[in-house]
Amino acid sequence: MKIDVSDIIDEPGTSIAFSETGHIDLYGDGSDLIATQAPFTVKGVATSTGEGIYVQANVRGTVGLTCSRCLADFDMPIEFDCEGRFVQDPDMHEYEDEDDIETFAMDGGYCVLDDMVEHGLLLNIPMKPLCDALCKGLCGVCGTNLNEEQCQCSRLQGQATLFGRKLLEALEERGKENGSSKEKDIQV
Numbered sequence: 001m002k003i004d005v006s007d008i009i010d011e012p013g014t015s016i017a018f019s020e021t022g023h024i025d026l027y028g029d030g031s032d033l034i035a036t037q038a039p040f041t042v043k044g045v046a047t048s049t050g051e052g053i054y055v056q057a058n059v060r061g062t063v064g065l066t067c068s069r070c071l072a073d074f075d076m077p078i079e080f081d082c083e084g085r086f087v088q089d090p091d092m093h094e095y096e097d098e099d100d101i102e103t104f105a106m107d108g109g110y111c112v113l114d115d116m117v118e119h120g121l122l123l124n125i126p127m128k129p130l131c132d133a134l135c136k137g138l139c140g141v142c143g144t145n146l147n148e149e150q151c152q153c154s155r156l157q158g159q160a161t162l163f164g165r166k167l168l169e170a171l172e173e174r175g176k177e178n179g180s181s182k183e184k185d186i187q188v
C-alpha cells in the first residue's frame with residue numbers, strides 16, 4: 001500500500017486525500033501471523049510539510065488473534081487512527097524528542113503505508129485478547145474449554161467448600177485404591 005505524493009512534495013501546505021486497500025502481514029512474537037488475509041482499508045490525508053509528508057489515516061481491517069483464556073483462534077475487527085511523518089532520509093532527522101509522531105522512510109515520490117499501519121496495529125491489538133468478554137477459559141485442572149462444556153472439576157470447585165472438596169478428593173482417592181466398583185458407592 002503506497003501513495004504517490006510526487007505532486008505535492010515540493011509544495012509545502014498542499015494536501016491530497018487517499019484511500020488504499022491492501023493486505024498487511026503482521027508477525028507477533030512467536031512469529032504467528034496476526035493479520036488475516038482480509039484486506040485492510042487505509043483512508044486519510046497526506047500533507048506536504050516542506051521537509052517531507054505528514055500522513056493522517058484511519059485504518060480498518062480484521063486481525064486473527066488467539067484468545068488468552070481459552071486459546072481459541074478468532075477474528076477481531078479493528079479500527080484506529082494513526083499518523084506518521086515520511087521523509088527521504090529518516091536518519092538525518094532527530095524528531096523523536098520533539099513529539100510522539102513516528103518517522104518513516106519515503107520511497108522516492110511515494111509514502112509506503114505498511115510500516116505506519118503495522119506500527120498502529122501493534123499499539124491497538126490487545127495484549128491479552130479475549131474471544132469474548134465473558135470467555136470462561138480452560139479448566140486449570142483438566143484443560144476442558146469451559147465455553148463448550150462444564151467439566152467435573154469446576155463443578156466441585158464451584159460448589160463444594162474447602163472441607164467438602166478435600167473430603168471428596170479423599171473419597172475419590174480411596175475409590176481408586178479400592179477399584180472402580182466401590183467408587184460408585186461413595187460418590188456423593
Ligand SMILES: [Zn+2]
Nearest residue numbers: 067070131135
Ligand atoms: Zn476465549
Ligand SMILES: [Zn+2]
Nearest residue numbers: 139142151153
Ligand atoms: Zn476440569
